[in-house]
Amino acid sequence: MSTAEETAGGEAQPWGEVTPDAARRLLLAAVEAFAERGYHATTTRDIAGRAGMSPAALYIHYKTKEELLHRISRIGHEKAVEILRTAARSEGGPAERLADAVSSFVRWHAGGRTTARVVQYELDSLGPDARAEILALRRQVDAEVRGIIEEGVRSGDFDVTDVQGTTVAVLSLCIDVARWFNLDGPRTPEQVGELYADLVLRMVGARRAGAAQR
Amino acid sequence: MSTAEETAGGEAQPWGEVTPDAARRLLLAAVEAFAERGYHATTTRDIAGRAGMSPAALYIHYKTKEELLHRISRIGHEKAVEILRTAARSEGGPAERLADAVSSFVRWHAGGRTTARVVQYELDSLGPDARAEILALRRQVDAEVRGIIEEGVRSGDFDVTDVQGTTVAVLSLCIDVARWFNLDGPRTPEQVGELYADLVLRMVGARRAGAAQR
DNA sequence: ACCGCCACTAAGCGCCCGCTCACCCTTGCC
DNA sequence: GGCAAGGGTGAGCGGGCGCTTAGTGGCGGT
Structure with a gap:
């Protein structure tokens, strides 16, 4: 019931502090995408897609x-x-x-x-x-x-x-x-x-x- | 008159083997741009510009x-x-x-x-x-x-x-x-x-x- | 003098980018 | 039930991207 500390993959999760749930999912998706392809090669559509949302949803939680x-x-x-x-x-x-x-x-x-x-x-x-x-x-x-x-x-x-x-x-x-x-x-x-x-x-x-x- | 080995900045130049002079200048410009901004953030227009050429010139010497x-x-x-x-x-x-x-x-x-x-x-x-x-x-x-x-x-x-x-x-x-x-x-x-x-x-x-x- | 060659350019095509906007659902409060 | 709030969507904007194409200018060979 307390904040989760680890995923099965062994990746630490210090993202508990990111408060709206959707914002956290977007952030996690961004981490994955940036790590795999680099910041500039990652599109906002890719991030939103990984989080299961439409491209516009990103801009509700983040300005850019x-x-x-x-x-x-x-x-x-x-x-x-x-x-x-x-x-x-x-x-x-x-x-x-x-x-x-x-x-x-x-x-x-x-x-x-x-x-x-x-x-x-x-x-x-x-x-x-x-x-x-x-x-x-x-x-x-x-x-x-x-x-x-x-x-x-x-x-x-x-x-x-x-x-x-x-x-x-x-x-x-x-x-x-x-x-x-x-x-x-x-x-x-x-x-x-x-x-x-x-x-x-x-x-x-x-x-x-x-x-x-x- | 022989192939230059160093620039004033101390950067080694093993690019003597790149044969057409324009191709070497483009390659050198690309190295600079990629190093400064990363591959994906670098535009072909930027590379050509640094080499003092038009954007299309790049594609005479390199396919992509x-x-x-x-x-x-x-x-x-x-x-x-x-x-x-x-x-x-x-x-x-x-x-x-x-x-x-x-x-x-x-x-x-x-x-x-x-x-x-x-x-x-x-x-x-x-x-x-x-x-x-x-x-x-x-x-x-x-x-x-x-x-x-x-x-x-x-x-x-x-x-x-x-x-x-x-x-x-x-x-x-x-x-x-x-x-x-x-x-x-x-x-x-x-x-x-x-x-x-x-x-x-x-x-x-x-x-x-x-x-x-x- | 003439021409063929080719490095190079101006213009632009088609695409996809970051980001926006008008609108739509739910949810909670009275 | 009415309604405000806010997370979410579909469509699309302006623009810059990688790359192409038609044309140009200068140079070497004969």
Whole structure:
């Protein structure tokens, strides 16, 4: 009876907050269509059709096609910030928290690949104002990961010379999962999350905790 | 007088092989436009305009807009395979060759970001036949990197449990450079190449050569 | 001088896009 | 039952899209 959290496909559903039911169905249809064909190649008729409505129905709930992308992008980025913030603020040393951040962030990109693709790769399709808003959220994402790495360096747990460069690389690695991951492939999102957490700990030269090398 | 190799911007120009001069100018204009706005958001009028021609001129040299993307994608992927093959077949141990492969691959993605963006991110805009052809080239790219890592594991230079997973991660890291790298940013392509080579050597647990960990 | 050749253009065809508008059902309140 | 509200539809608008076609201008060969 409470808000559903998962579909059978394993895709997370943070769309409970989208309030009129028809608006949510349209948004979900837009996510699917944008992920499959890209924003510019998707027609409003396609979105409405997937939601089982006429083309005009879209404009009752959204002013333009771009507003759909904007809403999707903002909700997705807020979720991303939340995931990383939770990991960053959890208990344990820098290594545990970095591993936690990477594995949960990767699980989100792999399991919710449809959503993550739109969120991470359609940013340039937004207008200047909307893009500026989203970029502010991205800076928060960067800051969370950089914070963990900085702390690990200070405490001596990590051995990193270029903190900002390593932060970019870690985030890049996680984000790009949305591009190549395939739900029908040989790995589960959990497995990729574990593998990537291990790889990232190696990248920062973590001295203990979960490194499990050799 | 010989074929130019670089522009002022530092963008490599492997387009010397595109033979009629007008066809090359159109292809270059298409690369720019596709990279800036994406394939579907780019109009044939825009491409022709950038090349200083009328919209119809495009169809003298290319059958369709998609043929432009196909040609760009194939030439770019062939260049990518060549870069990795050269590094993989060079002298030195697995660590040197892997570092060489990563740094040159990253340099290509960063310096030729315009081209690399189109090559790496517009694959889905191709039709089934063209996409299949490009995917074959991608498998060669994967095989080159996997080969180096396998050899390093066999020789004991690397400590990697999941060779295929690590290969995917290494390539993913390099490819995603084309998404975030900015020529006006604080790093040169060479610096990113060096940083990434170091990070990748850490990922594979390289025991010597270039690791330079404190 | 003449012509054939062909890269290139001006104009435009047919199509489908994002989006709008006039209208139609239900639903809930009195 | 009357009626306002609002989610939904069918038809269609203006426009820009990919691409075509008839014609043009300049150049090389004889």
